[in-house]
Each structure stands twice: as C-alpha cells, then as structure tokens.
Amino acid sequence: MSLLIVTCALFVGSHLILSHPLREPLAGRMGERAFQIVYSVVAIATLVMVVQAWRSMPPEPPLWAVDDPLWALASLIVLVASILFMGSLVGNPALPAPGAAATAQRAPRGVFAITRHPMMWGFALWALAHALVMPTPAQLVLSATIAFLALVGAAGQDVKKAKQMGDAWRHWTARTSYLPFARQFGGAAPWGDTIPRGHALWGGIVVWLIATWAHGALGYIAAGIWRWI
Known part of the structure; x- marks a missing residue:
C-alpha cells in the first residue's frame, strides 16, 4: 500500500508540475515538440509504476x-x-x-x-x-x-x-x-x-x-x- 500511495503521488505530482509551473520554462528552453516527448515519457513511466504497484497488492476484502x-x-x-x-x-x-x-x-x-x-x-x-x-x-x-x-x-x-x-x-x-x-x-x-x-x-x-x-x-x-x- 505504501508503494501504491508513493507511485500515485509521483503520477499526480509529475502531471501537475509539468502541466503548469514547469511547462512554459521547459517548453521555451527545449522546444514544444521535445517537451511533449519528455512529458509523455514521464506520464507513461509513472502510470506503469502505478499499475504495477496496484497489481502487486495482495487480495483485500471489500x-x-x-x-x-x-x-x-x-x-x-x-x-x-x-x-x-x-x-x-x-x-x-x-x-x-x-x-x-x-x-x-x-x-x-x-x-x-x-x-x-x-x-x-x-x-x-x-x-x-x-x-x-x-x-x-x-x-x-x-x-x-x-x-x-x-x-x-x-x-x-x-x-x-x-x-x-x-x-x-x-x-x-x-x-x-x-x-x-x-x-x-x-x-x-x-x-x-x-x-x-x-x-x-x-x-x-x-x-x-x-x-x-x-x-x-x-x-x-x-x-x-x-x-x-
């Protein structure tokens, strides 16, 4: 559960940070296309981490x-x-x-x-x-x-x-x-x-x-x- 919470926090935090406060400075420095590639890689990587952590959870009663x-x-x-x-x-x-x-x-x-x-x-x-x-x-x-x-x-x-x-x-x-x-x-x-x-x-x-x-x-x-x- 700790791993799931940490990966979820990384998933949400990276999305919000890259979408808002860091978007303009990074896109201005790297270019819009390069920024979109970095954004997509980070989004996919953190999502995979969330899915893997979720799948690794032991069975839980409802x-x-x-x-x-x-x-x-x-x-x-x-x-x-x-x-x-x-x-x-x-x-x-x-x-x-x-x-x-x-x-x-x-x-x-x-x-x-x-x-x-x-x-x-x-x-x-x-x-x-x-x-x-x-x-x-x-x-x-x-x-x-x-x-x-x-x-x-x-x-x-x-x-x-x-x-x-x-x-x-x-x-x-x-x-x-x-x-x-x-x-x-x-x-x-x-x-x-x-x-x-x-x-x-x-x-x-x-x-x-x-x-x-x-x-x-x-x-x-x-x-x-x-x-x-």
Whole structure:
C-alpha cells in the first residue's frame, strides 16, 4: 500500500508540475515538440509504476457489499462518463488546436453546456464507478488519484488557458461552468442546451458497450449490460 500511495503521488505530482509551473520554462528552453516527448515519457513511466504497484497488492476484502443495483448504478455512471468523453473530442477550445480561440466564441451546447471540462469529469466519474463496485483500499486509492488529478487538473487548465488564450478563454468561462449543471441550477442557462449532440450520445454508447464488453473479455469482472446477458 505504501508503494501504491508513493507511485500515485509521483503520477499526480509529475502531471501537475509539468502541466503548469514547469511547462512554459521547459517548453521555451527545449522546444514544444521535445517537451511533449519528455512529458509523455514521464506520464507513461509513472502510470506503469502505478499499475504495477496496484497489481502487486495482495487480495483485500471489500469494504461494502456489491449487489446488482450498485452495479447498475456504476454502469450508468460509466455511460455518462463515456458520453462526456466523446463529446469533449469535438468543438473543445481546451484542446490544442489552431482554431481554439474561434471555437471559444461559439455558444456552448451539449456536453459543454453541462461543464467546460467534460473530459476531466468523465475521468472522475469513471473513477467513482470503479470505486463503487471494487471497494477495496487499493482501488479507492487508485480511484481517488484519478479523480483528484482530473478535477484539480481541470482547475489548473482554466488558469493556464486564461494566460494562453486571454479574452477568448475568459469569454468561454463566462458562459460555461466548472461544476456540471451549475449554470442550469443557477438559472443562467436552459436545460435544453445540455442535450448531448449525436457524436457524443451515440459515440459514448458505442464506447461504453465496447469498453464494458472488453472488461469481461480480457479476464476482468463482467461489467455493464454484459453482466446480465
């Protein structure tokens, strides 16, 4: 457990440090391409360390009973996470693309009307679902690590993008929310805007079906609808 906690701390710490305080000085000195290579190597190496530490944990008894209703809830959460993730791949000004500033001027619709960080919240929801149905200390540490990195990273991304994109990003943040559905509950935006677009909805369903099928096919616990088919 100590090794798992240390490797998780390295994984999160290296991501946050390289993504924010060290990004500009290192990228300026090394060049953007070289920095991306270093960043990717560090990310992969620390992730492998986390996975190896997690796999080396001895069997642990679950902290609570997991029944079919809890599995159904977790499966629904993963479906929502998949829709958020697929929706985040199109029309996302947070992604490094040449037209990001122009994209930020568009009216937020679909998953971006829910939150301006649909990808990060998708990761956090994925982590929550796994914690619900695999309630062991090791899995809770791993899920907490992923959720923390996603949500703290999203907050840091707001600061970084404001520096990089200036008024374009500030205009985007003024019409979107960090917390899901915050603008709808506050009466600042209509609920109809949050209906996922086709690529998010159908793409998310396909990803969910494939991912949950693969969960059982690869030798892990059967997940999603495949538990009952």
